[in-house]
Amino acid sequence: MHNVTLIKGDGIGPEISDAVLKIIEAAGIKINWDVQTAGADVAEIEGDPLPKRVIESIRKNKTALKAPVTTPIGKGFRSVNVRLRKELDLYANLRPCKNIDGIKTPFENVNLVVVRENTEDVYAGVEEKIDDDTMHSIKIITRKASTRIVKYAFEYAKKYGRKTVWAVSKANICKLTDGLFLECARKVSEEYPEIEYKEILVDALCMQLVQNPSKFDVLVMPNLYGDIVSDLTAGLIGGLGVAQGANIGLDCAVFEPVHGSAPDIKGKNLANPSALLLCAVQMLKHLGENEGAKKIENAFYKTIKEGKVLTADLGGSATTTEFRDEIIKNL
Numbered sequence: 001m002h003n004v005t006l007i008k009g010d011g012i013g014p015e016i017s018d019a020v021l022k023i024i025e026a027a028g029i030k031i032n033w034d035v036q037t038a039g040a041d042v043a044e045i046e047g048d049p050l051p052k053r054v055i056e057s058i059r060k061n062k063t064a065l066k067a068p069v070t071t072p073i074g075k076g077f078r079s080v081n082v083r084l085r086k087e088l089d090l091y092a093n094l095r096p097c098k099n100i101d102g103i104k105t106p107f108e109n110v111n112l113v114v115v116r117e118n119t120e121d122v123y124a125g126v127e128e129k130i131d132d133d134t135m136h137s138i139k140i141i142t143r144k145a146s147t148r149i150v151k152y153a154f155e156y157a158k159k160y161g162r163k164t165v166w167a168v169s170k171a172n173i174c175k176l177t178d179g180l181f182l183e184c185a186r187k188v189s190e191e192y193p194e195i196e197y198k199e200i201l202v203d204a205l206c207m208q209l210v211q212n213p214s215k216f217d218v219l220v221m222p223n224l225y226g227d228i229v230s231d232l233t234a235g236l237i238g239g240l241g242v243a244q245g246a247n248i249g250l251d252c253a254v255f256e257p258v259h260g261s262a263p264d265i266k267g268k269n270l271a272n273p274s275a276l277l278l279c280a281v282q283m284l285k286h287l288g289e290n291e292g293a294k295k296i297e298n299a300f301y302k303t304i305k306e307g308k309v310l311t312a313d314l315g316g317s318a319t320t321t322e323f324r325d326e327i328i329k330n331l
């Protein structure tokens with residue numbers, strides 16, 4: 001049996017986690033869940049929103065499924081998500097983005113992957129107050145992190161038969177930082193002559209993504225661009241409700257949806273559990289549970305394609321639990 005750390009998060013986190021656990025259970029997959037709490041409520045009791053026990057649990061189990069955790073805006077504690085990625089050195093954030101049959105969008109044949117560097121850039125948390133009217137934030141880009149993320153993107157392309165890796169930057173403006181990122185990308189690309197290497201500026205990429213997204217394949221980029229672009233690409237296939245993600249390091253992997261804790265619909269049984277479910281499918285494949293993963297994936301795609309029982313964000317009127325039960329029926 002697999003041991004997996006489960007962080008149910010807050011906001012809609014617990015509701016979508018429960019739905020996903022029930023679907024996995026109904027598919028007959030046995031997982032020993034090591035449930036860990038994190039976030040604002042935990043901070044009040046334990047003095048830290050991300051206590052050591054959570055990190056230790058993931059280190060021990062090597063795999064985690066994580067629902068969203070709220071981050072206070074503009075003040076309060078540092079993002080639990082960012083800290084988790086940093087402490088476990090989950091350097092690669094992977095966001096596959098493919099059209100789902102049954103979800104209507106203006107775009108067809110979208111099948112791309114955003115590979116986002118996850119540990120540095122302005123997310124390093126190096127900020128300072130100069131005076132009341134001036135704040136500084138320092139963008140950190142290193143050769144080590146840039147080289148390993150681009151390598152990860154090329155290895156991913158090789159493993160999954162992808163044809164092209166695009167390096168995304170703003171090197172025309174951020175000449176030193178993004179310039180170093182591009183220098184590393186060019187060097188790494190030489191080791192993979194069988195995969196085409198291309199470069200694009202992040203602003204041009206955004207325009208082209210909403211004009212002709214099907215031309216893109218694997219996109220690798222520093223942290224901040226990756227954060228923004230991957231939400232954009234989630235929109236191309238139906239929005240945050242169906243966008244999956246994974247944070248991968250050398251030792252551990254944390255699977256988590258792209259969307260946040262959606263406080264506006266918390267506790268209303270309205271949340272769409274699809275993104276967390278697709279993350280769980282990705283996690284099951286990672287654990288070698290390919291048959292069970294496929295079974296859940298097929299039941300999910302069938303439910304979406306039939307379009308009879310869908311949550312509101314997908315154009316339906318079903319509750320989280322009704323949608324969950326329809327997937328279980330289709331298993």
Ligand code: NAI
Nearest residue numbers: 068069070071081240241258259260261262265271272313
């Ligand atoms: P959000 O993704 O929580 O919500 C944006 C909009 O999408 C809202 O209208 C929400 O109702 C809707 N939405 C999101 N997920 C949905 C789902 N599964 N089903 C149906 N509708 C859904 O983004 P927002 O409002 O910017 O962030 C809220 C909180 O979540 C913040 O504290 C933020 O820091 C945190 N957050 C946490 C993440 C994580 O734990 N990995 C990732 C992103 C944000």
